[in-house]
Amino acid sequence: xxxxxPGIEAGPEIVSRSDARATxxxxxxxSYIARVPIYPKSVHGTFRKLKWIAxxxxxxxYYLAPWIRWDRGPGEASQAILVDLARxxxxxxxxxxxxxxVYYITGLxxxxxxxxxxxxxxxxxxxCGYACPQTVWTDLFIxxxxxxxxxxxxxxxxxxxxxxxxxxxxxxxxxxxxxxxxVLTGGAWVFYFxxxxxxxxxxxFGAAPWPAYVFIGFLTFTTYSLxxxxxxxxxxxxxxxxxxxxxxxxxxxLGVLYRRDRGEPRGSYRKGDLWNGRGDCIDCHQxxxxxxxxxxIRDGAQLECINCALCIDACDDVxxxxxxxxxxxxxxxxxxVERRLKGLPAVFHFIRARTVxxxxxxxxVGSAIVLGLANRSTVSLDVIRDRNPDFVSLSDGSTRNxxxxxxxxxxxxxxxxxxxxxxxxxxxxRVIGIDGSALPVNVSVPADRVRTxxxxxxxxxxxxxxxxxxxxxxxxxxLTHEKASVSAVFVxxxxx
Amino acid sequence: xxxxxDPHTATETxxxxxxxxxxxxxPLPRWWITIFWATIVWAAVYWFFMPAWPVFxxxxxxxxxxxxxxxxxxxxxxxxxERQGREVALSNAxxxxxxxxxxxxxxxxxxxxxxxxxxxxxxxxSGGQGAKGYPNLNDDVWLWGGKLEDIQHTITVGARSTSPRxxxxxxxxxxxxxxxxxxxxxxxxxxxxxxxxxxxxxxAVGRARKLxxxxxxQCHGAAGKGDRSMGAPDxxxxxxxxxxxxxDISDQIWNGHGGVMPTWEGRLSPExxxxxxxxxxxxxxxx
Numbered sequence: 001x002x003x004x005x006p007g008i009e010a011g012p013e014i015v016s017r018s019d020a021r022a023t024x025x026x027x028x029x030x031s032y033i034a035r036v037p038i039y040p041k042s043v044h045g046t047f048r049k050l051k052w053i054a055x056x057x058x059x060x061x062y063y064l065a066p067w068i069r070w071d072r073g074p075g076e077a078s079q080a081i082l083v084d085l086a087r088x089x090x091x092x093x094x095x096x097x098x099x100x101x102v103y104y105i106t107g108l109x110x111x112x113x114x115x116x117x118x119x120x121x122x123x124x125x126x127x128c129g130y131a132c133p134q135t136v137w138t139d140l141f142i143x144x145x146x147x148x149x150x151x152x153x154x155x156x157x158x159x160x161x162x163x164x165x166x167x168x169x170x171x172x173x174x175x176x177x178x179x180x181x182x183v184l185t186g187g188a189w190v191f192y193f194x195x196x197x198x199x200x201x202x203x204x205f206g207a208a209p210w211p212a213y214v215f216i217g218f219l220t221f222t223t224y225s226l227x228x229x230x231x232x233x234x235x236x237x238x239x240x241x242x243x244x245x246x247x248x249x250x251x252x253x254l255g256v257l258y259r260r261d262r263g264e265p266r267g268s269y270r271k272g273d274l275w276n277g278r279g280d281c282i283d284c285h286q287x288x289x290x291x292x293x294x295x296x297i298r299d300g301a302q303l304e305c306i307n308c309a310l311c312i313d314a315c316d317d318v319x320x321x322x323x324x325x326x327x328x329x330x331x332x333x334x335x336x337v338e339r340r341l342k343g344l345p346a347v348f349h350f351i352r353a354r355t356v357x358x359x360x361x362x363x364x365v366g367s368a369i370v371l372g373l374a375n376r377s378t379v380s381l382d383v384i385r386d387r388n389p390d391f392v393s394l395s396d397g398s399t400r401n402x403x404x405x406x407x408x409x410x411x412x413x414x415x416x417x418x419x420x421x422x423x424x425x426x427x428x429x430r431v432i433g434i435d436g437s438a439l440p441v442n443v444s445v446p447a448d449r450v451r452t453x454x455x456x457x458x459x460x461x462x463x464x465x466x467x468x469x470x471x472x473x474x475x476x477x478x479l480t481h482e483k484a485s486v487s488a489v490f491v492x493x494x495x496x
Numbered sequence: 497x498x499x500x501x502d503p504h505t506a507t508e509t510x511x512x513x514x515x516x517x518x519x520x521x522x523p524l525p526r527w528w529i530t531i532f533w534a535t536i537v538w539a540a541v542y543w544f545f546m547p548a549w550p551v552f553x554x555x556x557x558x559x560x561x562x563x564x565x566x567x568x569x570x571x572x573x574x575x576x577x578e579r580q581g582r583e584v585a586l587s588n589a590x591x592x593x594x595x596x597x598x599x600x601x602x603x604x605x606x607x608x609x610x611x612x613x614x615x616x617x618x619x620x621x622s623g624g625q626g627a628k629g630y631p632n633l634n635d636d637v638w639l640w641g642g643k644l645e646d647i648q649h650t651i652t653v654g655a656r657s658t659s660p661r662x663x664x665x666x667x668x669x670x671x672x673x674x675x676x677x678x679x680x681x682x683x684x685x686x687x688x689x690x691x692x693x694x695x696x697x698x699x700a701v702g703r704a705r706k707l708x709x710x711x712x713x714q715c716h717g718a719a720g721k722g723d724r725s726m727g728a729p730d731x732x733x734x735x736x737x738x739x740x741x742x743x744d745i746s747d748q749i750w751n752g753h754g755g756v757m758p759t760w761e762g763r764l765s766p767e768x769x770x771x772x773x774x775x776x777x778x779x780x781x782x783x
Contacts, residue, residue, distance in 0.1 A: 034526065387623075388621070388622055389621070389634055392632065392635050393734065394635050394636050394734075395635065395636055395637045395730065396733070397734040432778065433598075461734075
């Protein structure tokens with residue numbers, strides 16, 4: 001569909017002009033108007049290559065990560081990355097997190113959030129352009145579309161054609177491939193939540209638990225509809241990040257930018273024309289044709305732009321052909337465009353108050369997580385004192401308190417511990433279910449389990465104080481001497 | 497079809513006009529309309545499969561003939577079936593056997609705990625801590641014995657209950673029934689205080705020695721140690737069902753309070769009573 005625009009004289013143009021228009025720009029979007037389909041034209045170049053690499057690496061991680069094995073001992077899951085909801089464990093290679101330690105996840109989310117802020121402050125929307133699942137899968141779906149239906153022109157012609165055998169065949173194969181990818185996407189997701197080989201076997205033989213099928217179905221639906229049917233609408237209407245990002249960026253942040261200082265005034269270019277007194281933009285609309293978001297990058301920074309950089313490749317190609325230097329559209333900052341317009345040299349300020357601030361926060365939270373994980377103990381003790389009754393007065397004047405002890409063995413092996421107590425002189429210690437309970441009490445805890453014990457502590461009348469007495473329970477690993485101590489109180493209504 | 501376009505807003509009108517004011521046609525978003533129609537289709541599907549419409553003499557049952565009452569009935573039956581094995585085991589095993597079997601013990605404790613909350617907590621407190629006049633089940637003081645069998649029997653027959661086999665004891669109302677004079681009751685109060693090892697008026701204790709032997713020792717024993725076969729409390733223990741203060745003790749001698757515990761035989765199954773006995777025994781005071 002290449003033809004000269006009306007009002008412009010036909011001539012030997014070096015680059016054919018595209019009729020692509022910015023259908024998704026704010027000015028074009030009206031309420032109650034159905035979506036105008038976008039047919040992005042394929043491009044070749046540095047950033048397209050970069051995007052292929054990013055897509056391959058990210059998809060490979062997504063599909064293969066659950067299959068990595070990691071030996072943690074006989075009592076533990078052997079999957080490297082596993083969110084074990086049933087047994088309430090989160091595994092990531094050498095890291096194992098129990099529900100009590102969910103603050104590590106909080107820390108990780110903070111690092112991830114600040115990381116994306118930092119990336120936005122330095123490089124603009126690199127997340128949106130290369131790494132966001134919406135972008136990766138949409139890119140993959142557009143690739144499939146191109147394979148089956150051809151490039152932009154062919155797709156537009158196909159859409160305009162009346163329904164026939166060829167159109168039906170192409171459309172059906174496209175949607176079928178999309179659905180297959182969507183099923184595989186949902187199918188890979190569930191492997192993160194249970195042992196992958198077992199689940200794969202169960203899924204094939206119809207023996208998997210129903211939530212697995214429900215989630216595969218749900219993710220098939222979302223992948224197919226978001227990646228295949230909704231595409232740029234997800235970014236434009238549904239995603240909060242463009243709005244947040246708009247508030248977090250500044251004009252020193254890199255972004256995919258049309259250098260209007262160099263491009264304007266734009267105009268058509270025919271062989272032999274002089275470049276004096278005009279900009280380098282030949283108004284060929286190739287950047288618009290390549291845009292998967294359906295915008296015109298020359299309108300400046302805009303919410304709809306995901307910074308995928310495909311327009312850079314499209315424009316560089318055109319600049320090569322008309323013999324002008326590359327980079328009319330490039331990663332640049334708004335501030336530099338302003339500087340060049342004033343005749344100043346371009347400078348990049350990567351170290352700014354906000355980038356330093358984000359980096360410091362990331363470093364602080366990151367070190368806290370690393371320190372916490374490095375010093376993480378595999379033995380832990382929780383003590384919950386009975387509150388009902390608060391204490392029991394016995395017939396000889398002594399007082400008894402009850403405690404619920406939770407002994408946590410976070411290793412992959414059954415281990416023995418010694419439980420002892422300090423702070424009061426016990427008259428009697430009874431651990432329900434364990435015979436001969438003289439302190440220290442020897443307790444074994446199965447691998448990767450919590451053992452709950454009920455302990456009754458009696459203190460004689462002459463040793464007891466009215467109110468609260470601080471006491472300490474200590475759990476020591478008999479072999480490694482790894483220790484966990486917990487402060488508690490002994491409460492009495494009598495005594496001095 | 498009206499296709500008039502409003503010149504000011506460039507929007508189609510509906511053709512409705514009131515006093516020269518025309519209504520613009522600004523339809524709802526397509527996704528909204530789609531969901532709206534989908535819900536109507538869904539309603540029709542629902543009517544076909546599920547009970548929906550009232551008709552004379554009942555209602556349309558729908559293809560699936562679903563009933564939440566049946567669900568509850570089935571759930572109860574399923575629960576009973578699931579429990580049956582353990583209930584039978586519970587009924588066949590002796591109390592000691594149950595305590596030795598971890599799986600059965602866990603089941604009995606769970607059943608006992610929930611039965612306690614339903615039936616016993618109103619008087620004995622949710623943690624079995626008791627209150628004035630209602631025995632604390634956590635401590636080591638037992639009127640009728642704290643062994644598993646004793647507890648099981650007490651729950652079965654109750655105390656001062658309607659059961660012919662009830663645990664029964666009655667403390668005379670020495671003051672109210674004019675069996676003793678007020679000053680004698682004061683002396684006895686000092687005597688009882690002294691029994692638990694607390695400081696008391698020595699002369700009053702001396703005066704009360706004979707009074708105690710004549711009036712109290714028959715049940716509470718010559719040394720005041722009590723007698724479980726009669727449900728007579730140990731007066732030397734640092735524990736008082738009706739309170740430790742002199743005023744409380746004197747009030748008890750004057751009025752001879754005695755609470756009532758109902759018989760649970762016939763109201764609770766023997767298995768539930770077993771579970772309750774094991775639960776109460778596990779609270780910490782069991783012998």
